[in-house]
Amino acid sequence: MQTEQIKIPLFGKTLDELQDVVHELGLPKFTAKQIADWLYKKKVITIDEMTNLSKKARNQLSEQYVIGTSPYSGVQESKDGTKKYLFKTLNGGYIEAAYIPEKKRSTLCLSSQVGCKMGCLFCMTGKQGFQSNLTAGEILNQLKSIPEEESVTNLVYMGMGEPMDNLEVVLKSLEILTSEWGFGISPRKITVSTIGIVPAMREFLKHSTAHLAVSLHSPFEKERRMLMPISQKYSIKAIMDELKKHAFDRQRRISFEYIVFSGLNDSKAHVKELARLLNGLKCRVNLIRFHPIPNTPLKGTTEESIRYFKEALNAKGIITTIRSSRGQDIDAACGLLSTRTLKNKVVPENLHLRNT
Numbered sequence: 001m002q003t004e005q006i007k008i009p010l011f012g013k014t015l016d017e018l019q020d021v022v023h024e025l026g027l028p029k030f031t032a033k034q035i036a037d038w039l040y041k042k043k044v045i046t047i048d049e050m051t052n053l054s055k056k057a058r059n060q061l062s063e064q065y066v067i068g069t070s071p072y073s074g075v076q077e078s079k080d081g082t083k084k085y086l087f088k089t090l091n092g093g094y095i096e097a098a099y100i101p102e103k104k105r106s107t108l109c110l111s112s113q114v115g116c117k118m119g120c121l122f123c124m125t126g127k128q129g130f131q132s133n134l135t136a137g138e139i140l141n142q143l144k145s146i147p148e149e150e151s152v153t154n155l156v157y158m159g160m161g162e163p164m165d166n167l168e169v170v171l172k173s174l175e176i177l178t179s180e181w182g183f184g185i186s187p188r189k190i191t192v193s194t195i196g197i198v199p200a201m202r203e204f205l206k207h208s209t210a211h212l213a214v215s216l217h218s219p220f221e222k223e224r225r226m227l228m229p230i231s232q233k234y235s236i237k238a239i240m241d242e243l244k245k246h247a248f249d250r251q252r253r254i255s256f257e258y259i260v261f262s263g264l265n266d267s268k269a270h271v272k273e274l275a276r277l278l279n280g281l282k283c284r285v286n287l288i289r290f291h292p293i294p295n296t297p298l299k300g301t302t303e304e305s306i307r308y309f310k311e312a313l314n315a316k317g318i319i320t321t322i323r324s325s326r327g328q329d330i331d332a333a334c335g336l337l338s339t340r341t342l343k344n345k346v347v348p349e350n351l352h353l354r355n356t
Contacts, residue, residue: 009068010047010061011039011144012137014172015181025060035061036181043144045069068137069144072097082327085146089114089138093131095160097142100326105153110142112170113161118195120228122217122259124293125160134161136172143183155185157192158213164192164200174208187211193257195230196239205246213286214239216256218265219273240277248282259288262301266309275316284319291325 013021018032031053038050047062072085073094083099093114100107115128142159143149155177157163163170170192176182177190191211194201205212216236218224225231248254256278260266274285287310290300301309306322313320 005064007064007066009135009137010035010065011068012135012140012173012176013039014175015179021061021065025057027057027060031057033181039067040140040144040176040182041184069141071145076327076330078327078330080326080328082330083146083148084327084330085142087138087142087145089132089134091132095134095138095142097146097159098327099146099148099152101148101151106148106151107154107156108143108146108148108152109156109159110139111159111161112139112157112163112166116161117165118162118228118230120195120215120230121296122227122261122290122293122298127293127295133166133169136169136176139169139173140176140183143177153189155190156213157190162195162197164194164197164204167200167203171204171207174210178210188251191253191255195228196234196236197230198234198238198242201239202242209252211253211255213255213257214243216274217259219270219277223265236277240281244281254281254283256283256285257288258285259290260301260306260309261290262299262305264298266301266305268312271309271312271316275313275318278318284321285313287320287322289323289325291328 010018010021015032015036018035019029022029022031022035034052035050038044044050045067047058047065047067050058050061053061070087073088074086076084076086078084081101085097085099087095087097089095091114095111095114097111098109100109111134113133114131116123116125117130119126143152143155157170174187174190174192177185178187187208187210191213192204192208193213193215194204195215201212201214215228216224217227219236221231221236224236243254246254258265258274278285287306289306290298292300310320310322
């Protein structure tokens, strides 16, 4: 019995890779750019919709390839307008993308892995364990397959997974997002987060001009290692030494993410040490309210404490903001929706399945 050929997705390929495809099929070289235009600038779901390709070329492509985009499985919508989209991956896992509309911009938070290896104490995704890396196509599909694609102004790689643990693919997705032949998005509109995997961070800063956000959460090594076990391998000092080798300005920003926990990292001593640590580095600090997750001893600090922390850092010359909490009436914490879906194999409350 002859097995059905598994066709290869075109979506997620770079222009160079598409040129290899058309070369192997004996098609004109300019066909690669035509395909890229259909993939990244238009909403085609079949190769036959690529109407400026000859019928013969479309038939040749269709024998081995498919577009490769896929619809979201479901969506939760908050009363504040935030939407969390759920996507099913090829290996049977789930990932999330969060759409966050604001007055002057709309941000999409992208996932880069199914689950995560890092095991951070405050992260629901880490409790899933690592399942797989996403492909460039699966990362970009989170943007391409939501109805708000055209209104998205900013992208942040701050969803499920550690982007620097899937660096080659993340860089590939960034090339497609920022290239003229791809989505054509300015790298100034894209931020990639990391918990501080130093060698990968160094490569990212070398090969991309997107902004960088480092998850810090404590300026003290012992505390940070408790919150983030990876700190045992890449210390705060190693991270800071690497960052101070690079120039950051309006073209490329460095920011530090700092979840403020009650009685753990919200004291005057933390303000003083954080100011010392960041001295000489042009950066900003984003303070984050903790979104509760099951089975954790951590608690968010009070509004009074987080505002004190902000004002104290600003007084020391460090630009500091408090990130608005969004989507509190849905599964706001990263990884919570996918964990519940994977664990229960049922539709979580307020998750609206997509009609297909």
